[in-house]
Amino acid sequence: MSALPALYSAYTVYDKRRKPAIQWFILFMVLAAAWAFLYATMNLVPAAGLTYAIANVFWTVVTATGGAFFLFAYEFAYKQPLSNRAAILFFLPAIVFFALSWINPGDIVYTAEYTVGTDGVLQVGFPQGILFVGIVQGYGYLMTIASTALFFAEAIHSDGKHRRRAVTLAIFFIGVLVATTLTIVDYLPPYYDGTALLYGFAGIYFAHSVNRHGFLEFSPVARNQAFNAINEAVFILNAEDEIIDGNSTAAETFDVNLDSRERIEDVLPTRSSTGEIKGAFSRTERGELKYYTTQTQPFAYGRGLAGKLIVVGEITELKQREKELERIKDVLIRFFRHDIRTSMQIILGQSESLQKDLPDGGDDNLTDIVDTSEDIVNKAHKIRLIDSVIGEDRNVVASLPEMVEDGITKAEIPSDTVLEVSIHDVDVQCHSKFAFAVQELIENAVEHRGQPDQATVVLRSEIEEHAVTLFVEDDGQGIPETELEVLREEGETQMSHLSGIGLWIVKYLTEKAGGVFECRNQHSGGAQVRITLPVPAESEDEPARTVSDR
Numbered sequence: 205m206s207a208l209p210a211l212y213s214a215y216t217v218y219d220k221r222r223k224p225a226i227q228w229f230i231l232f233m234v235l236a237a238a239w240a241f242l243y244a245t246m247n248l249v250p251a252a253g254l255t256y257a258i259a260n261v262f263w264t265v266v267t268a269t270g271g272a273f274f275l276f277a278y279e280f281a282y283k284q285p286l287s288n289r290a291a292i293l294f295f296l297p298a299i300v301f302f303a304l305s306w307i308n309p310g311d312i313v314y315t316a317e318y319t320v321g322t323d324g325v326l327q328v329g330f331p332q333g334i335l336f337v338g339i340v341q342g343y344g345y346l347m348t349i350a351s352t353a354l355f356f357a358e359a360i361h362s363d364g365k366h367r368r369r370a371v372t373l374a375i376f377f378i379g380v381l382v383a384t385t386l387t388i389v390d391y392l393p394p395y396y397d398g399t400a401l402l403y404g405f406a407g408i409y410f411a412h413s414v415n416r417h418g419f420l421e422f423s424p425v426a427r428n429q430a431f432n433a434i435n436e437a438v439f440i441l442n443a444e445d446e447i448i449d450g451n452s453t454a455a456e457t458f459d460v461n462l463d464s465r466e467r468i469e470d471v472l473p474t475r476s477s478t479g480e481i482k483g484a485f486s487r488t489e490r491g492e493l494k495y496y497t498t499q500t501q502p503f504a505y506g507r508g509l510a511g512k513l514i515v516v517g518e519i520t521e522l523k524q525r526e527k528e529l530e531r532i533k534d535v536l537i538r539f540f541r542h543d544i545r546t547s548m549q550i551i552l553g554q555s556e557s558l559q560k561d562l563p564d565g566g567d568d569n570l571t572d573i574v575d576t577s578e579d580i581v582n583k584a585h586k587i588r589l590i591d592s593v594i595g596e597d598r599n600v601v602a603s604l605p606e607m608v609e610d611g612i613t614k615a616e617i618p619s620d621t622v623l624e625v626s627i628h629d630v631d632v633q634c635h636s637k638f639a640f641a642v643q644e645l646i647e648n649a650v651e652h653r654g655q656p657d658q659a660t661v662v663l664r665s666e667i668e669e670h671a672v673t674l675f676v677e678d679d680g681q682g683i684p685e686t687e688l689e690v691l692r693e694e695g696e697t698q699m700s701h702l703s704g705i706g707l708w709i710v711k712y713l714t715e716k717a718g719g720v721f722e723c724r725n726q727h728s729g730g731a732q733v734r735i736t737l738p739v740p741a742e743s744e745d746e747p748a749r750t751v752s753d754r
Contacts, residue, residue, distance in 0.1 A: 206240035206397070209404025213411040220414060225279035232272040233407045238265045240400035250324035259326050260305040263340050267298035269403075270347030277351035281358045294347075297339045304335060348384070352377040365463070369413045376406035437516040441468055445512070454516070468514065472498065481514060495523040537591050545584035552577035586705050589640070593709055598636045599717045601740050604672060605629055608663060611642025621650055622660040630665075630672055632737040635713040642676075644706045645733055649678035652731065668736070676733045682725035683707070691723055710735070 214233035220226050242262040249255050271294035279285055305313050313336050317329025331337075352374050359370035383398035431438070437454035439447050446465045455462055458471050468474075473485045484497045501513045555574045562570070605627045617623065623646075635641075642663075649661045662677040691711055707723060714721040714735050722734040 206244075206401040206404060207237035209408050210234070210237040210240070210400065213404065213407030216411045217414055223414075224283050224285065225276050226414070228272055228276035228279060229407070229410065232269065232276045233404070235265055235269040235272050236400050236403035236407070239269055240397070240404070243397045243400065247325050252320040252324070255320045255324060255326055260302065263305065263336070264298050264302040266344055267301055267339055268295055270344040271295045271298065273351045274347045274354075277354040281354040297343050301335060301339045308333070345381070345384075348377065348381055352381070369409075373406060373410060376402060376409065380406070435517070439468060439471075439512075439514040439516070441512040441514065443511060445469070447471065448511075457516075457518075468512075472514070472516065484519075493520075494518060495520045537587065540584055540587055545581060548577050548580045548584070552581060586709075590705070590709060593635075593637050593640065593713065597716065599633060600636050601631050601633055602638070603629070604632045604634075604665065604674070604737075607632075607634065607639050608642050608674070610639035612646065612663075614639065615643040615646040617646060617650060618659070620658050622658065623663070624660070625663045626665070627663065627674070628665045628667055628672060630667065631740055632672055633740060634717045634719070634737050637713055638717070641710040641713045641735070642674075644710050645676040648683075648706055649676065649680060649731065652678070652680040652683060667739075670739055670741075671736050672739055674735045674737070676735075677726070677730060679730040682729070683723065683731045688723065688725075691721075707733075 210233040214230045214237075217226055218230065221230060239262070242258055242265060246255055246258040246262055249258060275286065275291055275294055301313070308314050311333050313333045315329070315332050317327075318332060318336075319327050319329065321327055355370050355374035355377065359367045359374060362370060380399055380402045383402055386398070432452040434451065435453060437457050438451045439454050439460075440449035442448050445468050447460060447462065447468055448465060450460065450462050454460060460466060460471055468481065469479065473482050473487075474480060475482055481498050481500055484495070486493055486495045488494070495518070496516050497519050499515045499517075501515075503511055503513060552574065555570060555577060559570055559574060608625065608627050612623070612625070646661055646663075650659050660679045662675070664675050664677075666673045666675070687707060691707055710733070711721040711723075714737070718738050720734075720736040722736075724732055726732050
């Protein structure tokens, strides 16, 4: 009967065997059940020879139970499994004992005091062989004491219900030590061994704690003062997306009972299409709109159990600051685009009229005024383009030849420009404003042409694996080093001046779509721009076609 509680405990947690400690707990309970069964059988069998044989197996099981008990306690306390090689070492004493118990060389296992009485009951007697004392009694006691100490250590370093359950298990195992001692000193009748029975009841309590209260899913070590002091809300989820732990900020901000195992979708907003937690969301708290951002980090626990750590940070002040900066930017953009640009266009118009009226077009100062005015008007136009491009951060799947053709149509191309176009009929993943990139590259090539009366611009493509590269080449003077420098710089220095800003926008549009932008001056003369864009998986390669020729 003592075997039944242990077997029941192992059965109820079998489906959780991939969690830390559960595999060793199952083996521990099976060995405890075998302990109870063999002990009873050994005392019921009247034949002395059969009793000795069963006893050899029984003492081996007793020793192996101690090893399994320690491995169970170790994984429970440290939440990580030992390697198989290290785990085998804990069963090595049982293997050695089992092998030598049948031959008993030099009485190192049993002595003459080890006998079977006329009633068929095994009498161990004292003293016994050094192997029996060292392995069955010494090793068994050592493993039980060490395991119980691990449960007490776990209780000390945890809190709440986790601590209470760890203490209760430690008390159960102290009872095991007492029961074993009483059996050894013959205080209990020979037909009764309370050790296996107490193991079984402790197993039932542990299995109940795992199945009903998520005993192995709590993180007591992490619940310390620092964990609860951070400003971000932290949720710890199990594999079923149930909240099994969290800090005080999470409980207070989102009004969550951390012991009720609520589902995370009942607390945080999720995407309807995927069920994943939204990366950013807003909610009204006490009449005030609050903004939050989330970070989700999956983690492995034990032998493959997946869980999640979700950190929710409030970004309300950052969001308000962002809106303030957006308003300031809008005001400055409107001021520069409309007021300054309009004023400069008036100055430019008046200067050009004055230049026409004066003999020989006026002096150099007037020419400088016209050139500077044109430059400021052009830069105002560039600022408008930057605002429109950065303001629309959206990628699309589009036909590459159609995007190129759209860019050619919008570009200001002198009539004497030779335009050679050979583009594959393929879809690419690109920014929604990619046609502007093509337009800018063509106009940039014309701007830097070598001869004032003619320029040749070549647009061609090459198909690669999962990507297509667009080449824009010209035979001009190449791109000035100052503009190339803008492309090499990082961060805010890229926007420190507007020289080469057109190429910077092209680079921005390319990289936003996951592409690669390269720009260089060719040794043979002229510039070459390479734009590599990803091709959607469903897109098929088609032969190159001529989109336009000029």
